[in-house]
Amino acid sequence: MKKIYKYRIEVTDDQNIEMPVGAKILTVQTQNGVPCIWAMVDPNAEKERVHIRVHGTGHTIQDSDRLEYIGTFQMYGGSLVFHTFKVY
Template identity: 30%
Template structure:
């Protein structure tokens, strides 16, 4: 059975979130000064650690070609702007519907 689940984005430049295989990312947004992603997930599937990378505006970066842009979020009245990328080098049949 599929459900829409919410995952908090930690304050880290690189992190892994446990998502169910085949999940579809639906939205990236901010609630009460915390960033989250919402995903349509089938809880009957196995969980996989999906790697993400977050960079700030103006930060120098060298992204591998398998890093896919997810979205941008703004915190603290614009004093922090983060750009989220997902690692697709290990295929887990994820999709992005943002």
């Protein structure tokens, strides 16, 4: 049986988060000022490390062919905008 889980992420270029194998990432947004990814998961599945990358608007992206877009989130009333990707 699948469930939707929330995973907090950092505003940093590269990070890994533990998710169940086969997790389907649904969106990235902020909740109470904290960026989070929501994913539909099988909580009983084995865990794997998922490589996440966050880029600010205007930042250089070196290997865009390895990235799958997740979504965009804003912080500080929209003064900072970040774009989130899963790395393959």
